[in-house]
Amino acid sequence: MTTYLIKGARILGGEPTDLLIRDGVVAEMGSGLSAAGARVVDADGLVALPGLVDLHTHLREPGREDAETVETGSRAAALGGYTAVCAMANTSPVADTAGVVEQVWRLGREAGLVDVQPIGAVTVGLNGEQLAELGAMADSAARVRIFSDDGFCVADPRLMRRALEYVKAFDGVIAQHAEEPRLTVGAQMHEGEVAARLGMTGWPAVAEESIIARDVLLAEHVGARLHVCHVSTAGSVGILRWAKERGIRVTAEVTPHHLLLTDERATSYDPVYKVNPPLRTAADVAALRAALVEGVVDIVATDHAPHAVEDKECEWAYARPGMLGLETALSIVIDTALDQLGWDGIAQRMSRTPARIAGLTEHGLDPAVGVPANFTLVDPAARWTVEPADLASRSRNTPYAETTLPARVVATFLRGEPTVLDGKATK
Numbered sequence: 001m002t003t004y005l006i007k008g009a010r011i012l013g014g015e016p017t018d019l020l021i022r023d024g025v026v027a028e029m030g031s032g033l034s035a036a037g038a039r040v041v042d043a044d045g046l047v048a049l050p051g052l053v054d055l056h057t058h059l060r061e062p063g064r065e066d067a068e069t070v071e072t073g074s075r076a077a078a079l080g081g082y083t084a085v086c087a088m089a090n091t092s093p094v095a096d097t098a099g100v101v102e103q104v105w106r107l108g109r110e111a112g113l114v115d116v117q118p119i120g121a122v123t124v125g126l127n128g129e130q131l132a133e134l135g136a137m138a139d140s141a142a143r144v145r146i147f148s149d150d151g152f153c154v155a156d157p158r159l160m161r162r163a164l165e166y167v168k169a170f171d172g173v174i175a176q177h178a179e180e181p182r183l184t185v186g187a188q189m190h191e192g193e194v195a196a197r198l199g200m201t202g203w204p205a206v207a208e209e210s211i212i213a214r215d216v217l218l219a220e221h222v223g224a225r226l227h228v229c230h231v232s233t234a235g236s237v238g239i240l241r242w243a244k245e246r247g248i249r250v251t252a253e254v255t256p257h258h259l260l261l262t263d264e265r266a267t268s269y270d271p272v273y274k275v276n277p278p279l280r281t282a283a284d285v286a287a288l289r290a291a292l293v294e295g296v297v298d299i300v301a302t303d304h305a306p307h308a309v310e311d312k313e314c315e316w317a318y319a320r321p322g323m324l325g326l327e328t329a330l331s332i333v334i335d336t337a338l339d340q341l342g343w344d345g346i347a348q349r350m351s352r353t354p355a356r357i358a359g360l361t362e363h364g365l366d367p368a369v370g371v372p373a374n375f376t377l378v379d380p381a382a383r384w385t386v387e388p389a390d391l392a393s394r395s396r397n398t399p400y401a402e403t404t405l406p407a408r409v410v411a412t413f414l415r416g417e418p419t420v421l422d423g424k425a426t427k
């Protein structure tokens with residue numbers, strides 16, 4: 001294994017520090033370090049963060065390798081500063097058995113760019129009717145701890161209760177896509193003034209909020225862990241605050257796009273802005289930013305949702321919901337929240353807490369002697385213009401095409417080996 005000497009990295013934005021990376025761990029830290037034979041990485045002006053951890057990534061393999069593969073999604077993740085991603089279960093076949101989650105886990109190991117932690121489906125085929133083999137997935141080589149039917153809501157309260165009860169045995173967590181399906185029949189965008197103007201069927205905030213309210217009560221009743229995916233409304237924040245004040249074991253995520261973009265984007269009729277849950281109002285964006293700073297919303301998760309051209313470049317009503325996220329997430333969070341969060345706050349919300357929720361003990365650790373060398377080096381002064389064709393993802397559905405964003409990942413290390421160097425993937 002090559003030894004790396006990182007010169008002058010500002011850990012969490014602090015004073016310049018040298019890091020010696022040997023045998024997969026941080027072997028030494030200090031100033032003026034030298035090491036014969038080590039490869040030197042000049043980190044002058046770069047901020048070191050613990051490797052980012054994404055709790056919500058769609059990798060599309062197996063089944064839609066034309067949109068993304070474990071390898072291409074892993075490369076996009078590494079370039080975005082991630083060292084671990086949790087792969088959603090809505091693949092084809094669905095990740096609802098030990099066999100499929102082990103396949104995804106193994107593909108992740110083979111790609112070797114990030115740790116891919118599979119999420120298991122809650123119900124067989126995401127059909128919302130019958131619990132999947134949660135125990136078998138937990139006991140498999142993939143050691144699944146997060147279960148989600150994301151893309152669909154576990155709408156049946158009895159099934160949701162049983163799922164929460166089941167995963168309690170191994171301290172698992174149910175990650176809910178909160179959407180009461182009866183309230184979103186035919187929905188195309190946020191229900192509000194813009195939808196009314198455009199004549200589109202609305203996806204009302206209450207469809208999300210009513211499920212979150214129900215689920216925090218179920219989680220309290222059962223004493224189990226609930227995680228709420230992609231929170232998108234100010235009302236949801238109010239319910240989460242109430243639940244946390246009561247001591248209910250609930251965590252929640254917000255996506256970068258819900259921290260920045262609003263439903264006004266739909267006036268372009270460009271399906272790149274079609275996403276589930278939909279882009280909301282400026283008031284919702286403000287409430288989500290405040291909730292992230294306050295900690296009512298615990299983490300940022302990308303909901304990276306690659307889609308093939310034919311599924312996105314079509315009429316709005318026929319387009320699939322979802323947008324790319326892995327390669328732009330850190331820039332968007334820096335753009336929208338660095339002033340209030342600081343680097344430590346970003347590390348908390350994009351690395352430490354998601355690692356804790358997912359039970360990924362090798363991740364989410366600040367660089368320190370003896371710690372696994374999973375970290376990323378960011379140039380906070382850089383600016384870059386998003387060129388969809390240059391993204392590592394196999395898909396092109398970024399809402400930030402031709403947008404200039406702040407900060408760029410320069411290097412990412414996974415267990416002491418660079419997955420990104422000089423802003424380029426190493427494999």
Ligand SMILES: NC(=O)N[C@@H](CC(=O)O)C(=O)O
Pocket residue numbers: 058090150151152177274275276277303305306320321322323
């Ligand atoms: N978030 C999205 O807009 N899309 C997700 C699934 C979903 O939540 O609909 C996808 O898998 O594409």
